[in-house]
Amino acid sequence: MSGAKILFVGESWVKHTTHIKGFDQFTSVEYEEGAGVFLGCLERDGFQTEYVRAHEISQRFPAIAADLAAYDAVVLSDIGSNSFLLTDETFLRSEIGVNRLQLVADFVAAGGGLVMVGGYMSFTGIDARARYGMSPLAAVLPVELLPYDDRIEAPQGLSPELVARQHPAIGDTPPDWPVLLGYNRTTAKPGSTVIATVGGDPLLAVGAHGQGRVAVFTSDLAPHWAPPVFLKWDGYPVLWTALLGWACRQEAA
Secondary structure (H helix, E strand, O other): OOOOEEEEOEEEEEEEEEEEEEEEEEEEEEEEOOOHHHHHHHHOOOEEEEEEEEHHHHHHHHOOOOOOOOOOOEEOOOOOOHHHHHOOHHHHOOOOOOOOHHHHHHHHOOEEEEEEOOOOOOOOOHOOOHHHHOOOHHOOOOOOEEOOOOOEEEEEEEEEEOOOOOOOOOOOOOOOOOOEEEEOOOEOOOOEEEEEEEEEEEEEEEEEOOOEEEEEOOOOOOOOOHHHHHHHOOHHHHHHHHHHHHHHOOOOO
16 A cells, blocks of 8 residues: 555553452553554555554544545544543533544545444443444444444354455455454444454445445454454455555555
């Protein structure tokens, strides 16, 4: 890919841990990011990627359409809708502001790309906390979201099935995919294309919204649902660079 510009959002978190040692206890805090392998793949293939961590959305995610239009595609990974809807001006100061998810929907309708990747805070999410089915992106995604906790946990491992091997959104990705340990359950919308399934449900589905292209990958791009064997798979960089290229309308001929 030659210079496609990607806005990547999410895949970071803070852990606040309580340590109990007999009578005594203390707490510690850790900050972690999960997208290193994924972002490295995009960088090596020539994408220009700007990373907005989960805690940076209020300050750094574009709040006007012109700023969002500077990108070719937006990737949302394991970050719930509240982080976009309850930004500082709204939640802390009760000010009227912009709906950033409506900006994304408008961005796609005008020709931009959108990729949503699964996780505990994607689609409907754990305890239905991600809540994208009640957001402006519900009409944009190529899948219907469940109204309740949509996680399918599969500690035994589930093997993806590739059902549209020639689709340009996966390029030369090998047909045999490693197992995954879970995903967000969705159902395909009429008119969308399901490229791969897992557990009989959509794993990779694509569609259009207005002039733009939209893709969902309903499992993870990093642990825990994506185990080490998936991250080390030869097809991992091929899959993601092909999918982002398709979303940006720069897929290989």
